Structures are given as structure tokens and as C-alpha cells.
Amino acid sequence: MSDADQPRTGDGNAxxxxxxxxxKWYGGFHALRDINLTVGRGERIVICGPSGSGKSTxxxxxxxxxxxxxxxxxxxxxxxxxxxxxxxxxxxxxGMVFQQFNLFPHLTVLENCTLAPIWVRRxxxxxxxxxxxxxxxxxxxxEQAHKYPGQLSGGQQQRVAIARSLCMRxxxxxxxxxxxxxxxxxxxxxxxxxxxxxxxxxxxLVITHEMGFAKEVADRVIFMDxxxxxxxxxxxxxxxxxxxxxxxxxLSQIL
Amino acid sequence: MSTFHRTTAEMVTxxxxxxxxxxxxxxxxxxxxxxxxxxxxxxxxxxLLWLLVxxxxxxxxxxxxxxxxxxxxxxxxxxxxxxxxxxxxxxLYGFYPPEQAWRVNLALTLLIPALLPVLFDRMPGARWxxxxxxxxxxxxxxxxxxxxxxxxxxxxxxxxxxxxxxVGLAGILLSLPFGILxxxxxxxxxxxxxxxxxxxxxxxxxxxxxxxMFAAALLLPIFLPPRFNLDLIxxxxxxxxxxxxxxxxxxxxxxxxxxxxxxxxxxxxxxxxYWRAMRLVILPQALKVSIPGIVNTFxxxxxxxxxxxxxxxxxxxxxxxSMIANPNWLGLGTEVYAxxxxxxxxxxxxxxxxxxxxxxxxxxxx
Numbered sequence: 001m002s003d004a005d006q007p008r009t010g011d012g013n014a015x016x017x018x019x020x021x022x023x024k025w026y027g028g029f030h031a032l033r034d035i036n037l038t039v040g041r042g043e044r045i046v047i048c049g050p051s052g053s054g055k056s057t058x059x060x061x062x063x064x065x066x067x068x069x070x071x072x073x074x075x076x077x078x079x080x081x082x083x084x085x086x087x088x089x090x091x092x093x094x095g096m097v098f099q100q101f102n103l104f105p106h107l108t109v110l111e112n113c114t115l116a117p118i119w120v121r122r123x124x125x126x127x128x129x130x131x132x133x134x135x136x137x138x139x140x141x142x143e144q145a146h147k148y149p150g151q152l153s154g155g156q157q158q159r160v161a162i163a164r165s166l167c168m169r170x171x172x173x174x175x176x177x178x179x180x181x182x183x184x185x186x187x188x189x190x191x192x193x194x195x196x197x198x199x200x201x202x203x204x205l206v207i208t209h210e211m212g213f214a215k216e217v218a219d220r221v222i223f224m225d226x227x228x229x230x231x232x233x234x235x236x237x238x239x240x241x242x243x244x245x246x247x248x249x250x251l252s253q254i255l
Numbered sequence: 256m257s258t259f260h261r262t263t264a265e266m267v268t269x270x271x272x273x274x275x276x277x278x279x280x281x282x283x284x285x286x287x288x289x290x291x292x293x294x295x296x297x298x299x300x301x302x303l304l305w306l307l308v309x310x311x312x313x314x315x316x317x318x319x320x321x322x323x324x325x326x327x328x329x330x331x332x333x334x335x336x337x338x339x340x341x342x343x344x345x346x347l348y349g350f351y352p353p354e355q356a357w358r359v360n361l362a363l364t365l366l367i368p369a370l371l372p373v374l375f376d377r378m379p380g381a382r383w384x385x386x387x388x389x390x391x392x393x394x395x396x397x398x399x400x401x402x403x404x405x406x407x408x409x410x411x412x413x414x415x416x417x418x419x420x421x422v423g424l425a426g427i428l429l430s431l432p433f434g435i436l437x438x439x440x441x442x443x444x445x446x447x448x449x450x451x452x453x454x455x456x457x458x459x460x461x462x463x464x465x466x467x468m469f470a471a472a473l474l475l476p477i478f479l480p481p482r483f484n485l486d487l488i489x490x491x492x493x494x495x496x497x498x499x500x501x502x503x504x505x506x507x508x509x510x511x512x513x514x515x516x517x518x519x520x521x522x523x524x525x526x527x528x529y530w531r532a533m534r535l536v537i538l539p540q541a542l543k544v545s546i547p548g549i550v551n552t553f554x555x556x557x558x559x560x561x562x563x564x565x566x567x568x569x570x571x572x573x574x575x576x577s578m579i580a581n582p583n584w585l586g587l588g589t590e591v592y593a594x595x596x597x598x599x600x601x602x603x604x605x606x607x608x609x610x611x612x613x614x615x616x617x618x619x620x621x
Contacts, residue, residue, distance in 0.1 A: 065520055091524060091525070100515070100517050102515075102518060102520065104518065104521070106540050116525035116526060119527060120525065120526040164525070165524075168525060
């Protein structure tokens with residue numbers, strides 16, 4: 001294992017995610033190949049790479065939306081196995097934001113945010129609503145609380161999705177291409193919320209091709225291709241002095 | 256170059272639509288006379304109504320006879336309704352003891368407060384009223400069958416429209432939850448659950464209901480030891496329920512499949528387990544999409560209650576059919592079947608209108 005697999009900031013002695021020898025197949029297709037990755041508490045990681053490179057699959061393994069066939073995956077001290085109790089414990093600690101927002105269209109914005117705190121955390125409704133409004137404030141849309149997702153713009157929906165995840169007070173946030181489905185004029189408002197979140201010390205794994213965001217907040221940038229971590233480095237190093245030919249090619253295409 | 260570069264000198268302020276697109280005339284133009292073809296169809300429809308309606312009115316009301324004790328008392332050219340007065344009790348209650356008929360009436364009346372809080376969840380006090388809705392099936396069964404101080408009425412005295420309503424209502428109430436479970440079972444990750452659900456659904460969809468009716472009436476008593484001998488109406492209710500839930504399951508499965516995968520994943524990612532994700536996120540959306548199909552199945556179920564005729568139960572249709580075999584009322588098929596049709600139509604049409612209301616009501620925020 002190289003240095004680049006180790007956390008660059010945060011408390012390196014207490015890694016929050018430890019991935020060892022992770023392998024995953026879809027049928028005969030080898031989607032993740034010998035992945036080793038340790039994420040420190042409070043570390044911010046940006047993952048990039050061409051489509052089909054396994055970036056989504058990797059972060060979806062962390063909250064077990066995909067299950068892995070080989071290797072070990074430890075999240076905040078809990079080993080991910082088939083044990084449903086462990087999976088649900090980890091899912092309530094790990095927030096996830098999807099490319100397609102995936103808000104629940106039959107619930108209002110406020111109900112979207114209070115659903116999990118009420119049903120998973122057993123929080124009284126009034127407390128859950130207070131918490132939800134606090135986070136909606138933080139993503140700058142408290143005034144939309146009683147609207148339905150279908151009445152909001154894409155950027156607003158994605159910010160609600162972030163608030164919804166935060167209402168569970170997660171220790172880790174996963175972002176799966178959060179701005180890829182947005183119109184250009186709305187990308188900025190979502191990125192601002194994410195930068196703000198990064199500054200607050202949240203552990204974040206972000207799949208994105210917004211290299212400005214990577215340069216601004218990432219502690220480490222990881223480039224994946226063909227199910228492997230090809231290169232991992234601090235952003236300054238990664239963007240100015242990429243070592244692998246494939247990274248250079250990829251960067252030349254997106255920058 | 257400059258011909259391609261244009262800016263608007265002044266922004267256009269909103270204006271109301273032109274007057275002819277609104278009001279009665281606007282509605283007529285939009286809906287009945289929007290094109291030459293539509294105008295022709297409208298006129299044709301008016302002509303057909305003009306042909307049919309006066310004839311039906313003359314036969315059914317103006318030229319009809321309403322009094323008498325046999326069909327021979329009906330002398331005019333129109334319909335003979337003399338039997339209604341004589342036989343209405345049988346049509347409605349079958350052979351239920353007349354001095355106990357109040358129990359059927361009470362059970363039917365109580366259905367209203369039981370259904371309202373379920374059908375209209377914005378009604379004030381609906382949360383509390385729903386406890387009564389839950390208890391209603393037991394209250395109704397107690398009222399109809401009796402026991403515990405109330406005179407017992409054997410179920411072979413059940414008949415007429417009350418039998419159709421009892422079987423139909425029980426089937427509707429039971430088949431929805433059972434059908435939802437079957438739909439979830441058919442999409443389950445567990446192979447055994449999936450296999451059993453699929454086998455159940457395909458068996459009940461693949462064999463005519465009448466065949467099952469015969470089997471329930473004739474075969475089950477042969478195979479089951481006498482002490483398991485379930486009441487015949489109970490057997491019919493179970494059968495109709497299983498039959499309808501196979502259809503409900505497929506309708507609901509269609510609704511489940513129409514939801515994007517991301518909905519389930521988002522619920523999972525929030526830590527809601529399988530059952531909570533289903534109950535709070537997936538089913539509310541899937542059932543909403545499935546409303547037309549579910550109500551369709553309910554309507555079919557209600558009409559299929561007339562199939563109990565093949566196992567010798569006297570529902571409203573069987574009572575009508577046997578009445579017109581009576582020499583006193585021979586040949587009054589048109590009147591009897593028209594009369595029975597009205598009962599079914601009113602209830603089925605009400606279900607259909609309610610489903611439209613529900614769709615509109617749930618169509619929020621889209």
C-alpha cells in the first residue's frame with residue numbers, strides 16, 4: 001500500500017473508513033479491483049474518473065447500497081457484513097446525496113427532512129421540525145419548507161436533499177455526482193452549500209468533475225479508472241503534476 | 256450581420272385570454288364543436304339520445320303498471336313493476352328473518368361512519384373515527400350472524416343484495432392488504448417468498464373463478480375432516496379474497512415498478528429499513544399510481560359476487576332469476592334484470608367516482 005491510500009489530514013490514528021482489498025463483480029464484470037482506501041475523520045476526498053470507472057460503485061459500497069464480494073470495509077468502527085443491524089446502523093450515520101436528488105415527491109420539503117429523524121431516530125415531531133428548519137436555513141431555503149419537491153428548481157431540490165441527509169446528523173457524507181443533473185446556473189448554489197459543509201469539518205467523499213470545488217476544499221483527489229484507484233494525491237500535486245498517463249489524459253479532456 | 260441581432264424594445268405584459276375561449280360558448284366550442292368531425296359526432300349523439308330516451312321513459316314509467324299481484328294484472332303496453340312491491344324484501348335481504356332485518360339495516364348504516372374517515376382523511380376527527388372503521392367488520396359480522404345474546408341467524412338464510420354487499424365488501428377489505436403483501440413478495444429478495452407469491456398469483460389468475468367456486472363448494476368438504484367444515488359463505492369470501500388479491504398484487508406490482516430505483520435507495524440510505532421504506536416512501540407512491548387498476552379490480556370483484564349462483568346461493572341475481580321462473584311472473588326478465596342492474600351500477604359508479612376524487616386529491620405538488 002502506498003502513502004496515497006492514507007489520510008492526509010484529520011486524526012490519522014482514528015480512520016473513519018477503512019477499505020482493504022475490496023473487490024466487486026457485476027456478473028462477470030470486475031467492477032472494483034483490489035481497492036485500498038483509508039479515510040480520516042474530517043477528511044474531504046474528491047473522486048473523479050471516466051464513467052464506468054467504478055466511482056459510484058465504490059461509494060455505494062460504503063453505505064451498502066451495493067454489496068462487495070471480497071475484502072473488508074469498516075465504517076466508523078463497524079464492519080460491514082450481511083448483518084442487517086450493522087447495515088442500518090451505518091446507514092443512519094452515513095448521509096448520501098444522489099445525482100437525481102431522489103426527494104420523496106409525495107412529501108413536503110419539511111416532511112422529507114423529518115421522516116428519518118422521526119422514524120429512525122425516534123425524535124419527537126416538534127424537535128425534528130425544528131432541526132429540519134435549522135438545516136433548511138443552512139442550505140438557504142427555509143421559505144420552501146411547505147412546498148412539494150416538484151415545485152422546486154433542480155438546485156433547490158438538491159439543497160433540500162443535502163439538508164435531508166444532514167438532519168440525521170451523519171458523521172460521513174457521500175455525494176454521487178451532486179451537480180451533474182443541474183442546469184449550469186444552479187450548480188453554483190449547490191457547490192456553495194457543499195463548500196460550507198466542508199469547512200464545518202464534515203467527512204466527505206464527493207464524486208464530481210467540478211475541479212474548482214476539488215481545488216478549493218479537497219484534502220485528497222482520487223482518480224479512478226477500470227475499477228481501480230489509479231492516482232491519489234493532494235489537489236495541488238494532482239492537478240499540477242499528475243504522474244499517471246491516464247490521469248494526464250483525463251485531466252486534459254475535462255479541464 | 257445586424258439582421259441576426261435583435262432585442263425586444265418593450266417587455267409584453269400578460270393579457271387575459273380572448274373572450275370566446277371562456278364561458279358557456281367557450282366550453283361548447285372547446286368540447287363539443289372543436290372541429291367539423293366533433294360537431295358531427297355531437298349531433299349524432301344528440302340524435303341517438305332523442306331516439307332512445309323517450310322510448311325507455313315510455314316503457315319504464317309512462318306506460319308501466321305498478322300495482323297487482325301477478326303479471327296478469329299488468330295490462331298496459333309498458334313494463335310490469337307489480338312484483339317489486341311483493342318481492343323487494345327478498346331482493347334485498349334474501350331469507351333473512353323479517354323481524355331481524357333491522358340488523359342488516361343497522362350494519363349497512365354503520366358502514367357510512369366506518370367508511371367516511373377512511374375515504375376522506377381530511378375529515379375532522381378522522382384519526383379517532385378510524386378506530387371504529389377497524390372494528391366495523393367484526394361489528395357487522397356480529398350483527399348479521401348474531402350470537403352472544405342476539406338471535407342467531409344461520410348463514411344459509413343470507414341472500415339478496417345483502418349477500419352481494421357482504422361478500423363484495425369483505426373481499427374488498429381483505430384483498431387489498433393481502434394483495435399488497437403478495438406484490439411485495441413477488442419482488443422480494445428472498446427466493447422462497449418470491450416463488451410462493453408468484454405461484455399463488457399465477458394459480459389464481461390462471462383458473463376461472465367459477466371453477467374455484469365449484470371446488471370450494473363441492474371438493475373441500477370431501478377433503479377436509481368434518482370438524483374443519485367452514486361455513487359456505489365463509490369459504491366464498493376467502494375464495495373471492497384470494498382471487499381478487501392475485502389481481503391486486505399484479506396491479507400494485509405495476510405501481511411499484513413505475514417508481515424510480517432511486518426512491519428506494521434514498522429511503523435505504525436514510526436508514527429506514529425495508530418495512531419502513533415500503534410503508535412511508537414506496538407504497539404511498541405506488542398505490543397512488545395503482546388506484547385506477549385497484550378500483551377496477553374492486554368493481555370486477557363486486558360484480559363477480561353474482562357468480563355464487565353456481566353453488567346455489569341466492570344472491571340478488573339468483574333470486575331474480577328464480578322469480579321469473581315462477582308462473583305468476585313468467586317472462587318479466589327485462590324488468591327484473593334492469594332492476595338488478597341499477598343496484599350494481601349505482602355502487603360501481605360510486606366507486607369509480609370516488610377513485611377519480613382520490614386521484615385528484617393525491618395529485619398534489621406535481
